[in-house]
Amino acid sequence: MITSISIIHSFIIGKDAFDLILCGAKAVQVATCHWIEGPSCFERISNELKLIMIEKGYSCIEDFRGKLKPYQKPTKKEHDVKGVSTNDDDDNNNNDVDDRGKVSLESNTIIIYTLMSIIVILLAIIGVLSSKLNEYY
Numbered sequence: 001m002i003t004s005i006s007i008i009h010s011f012i013i014g015k016d017a018f019d020l021i022l023c024g025a026k027a028v029q030v031a032t033c034h035w036i037e038g039p040s041c042f043e044r045i046s047n048e049l050k051l052i053m054i055e056k057g058y059s060c061i062e063d064f065r066g067k068l069k070p071y072q073k074p075t076k077k078e079h080d081v082k083g084v085s086t087n088d089d090d091d092n093n094n095n096d097v098d099d100r101g102k103v104s105l106e107s108n109t110i111i112i113y114t115l116m117s118i119i120v121i122l123l124a125i126i127g128v129l130s131s132k133l134n135e136y137y
Contacts, residue, residue: 014048
């Protein structure tokens with residue numbers, strides 16, 4: 001059982017923080033954002049997150065932490081209302097919409113965040129190794 005989740009995220013806005021906390025994150029690391037923007041990023045992210053919380057009627061982070069609702073496949077009627085064809089014989093398939101009727105940008109975003117996290121970790125490892133090499137030479 002997972003008891004704590006910490007997310008590493010390079011560039012962040014309040015919406016990102018909200019989404020990550022909604023997924024269950026107890027901490028959102030913003031080191032790259034701090035490095036680029038400076039300490040003002042903390043107040044900016046906090047203010048953006050507060051505005052989202054007010055819009056959604058949350059009074060504290062624990063009101064929504066880990067409360068991401070599971071995906072439910074839309075009915076045919078919901079598909080038609082959104083303009084997504086559910087007809088399998090339709091030759092005009094929209095490549096931006098997957099077989100569940102969801103825009104594939106969500107999965108692309110997850111892949112991008114994962115790759116960015118891997119790059120940050122690799123850069124940290126390279127930094128540590130290069131400093132160790134400098135000690136020997």
